[in-house]
Amino acid sequence: MNVNGYKIESGADLQKANLKHAYLKGAELSGANLSGANLVLANLFEADLSNSNLTSAILDHADLSEADLSEADLTGANLHNSYLRHTHMIFCNLAGAVLDHADLSHADLTGANLTNAVMTGANMTGVELTGATMPDGSLHD
Secondary structure, three states, X not given: OXXXXXXXXXXXXXXXXXXOOOEOOOOEOOOOEOOOOEOOOOEOOOOEOOOOXXXXXXXXXXXXXXXXXXXXXXXXXEOOOOEOOOOEXXXXXXXXXXXXXXXXXXXXXXXXXXXXXXXXXXXXXXXXXXXXXXXXXXXXX
């Protein structure tokens, strides 16, 4: 699949790509390098981003609902006002990520690393946090 001039596929190198407003619903992006990518307002509903590198990616207002971010690296990513409802984020690295006002309702964050994550105003209704490292460094039971 080609979007905004980029070839979108599993394992793709999309480092610093401009994918603002991209429609990537259900896209297969497991193992992709999206570090520093601009994904503002992107539709990633049901996308497979497992094992992807999203360090420092900009995902403001992006829709990642029902996506698979298991074992993805979102260190320092900006997810301000993003939609992460029912998202699988098992063992996801969110260290230093900005999740302020994000909707994480019913997301699975089992074993996730949230160390130093900013979560002001985030909707955490029904979130699974078993084994997650919380923003203050404590381990959630």
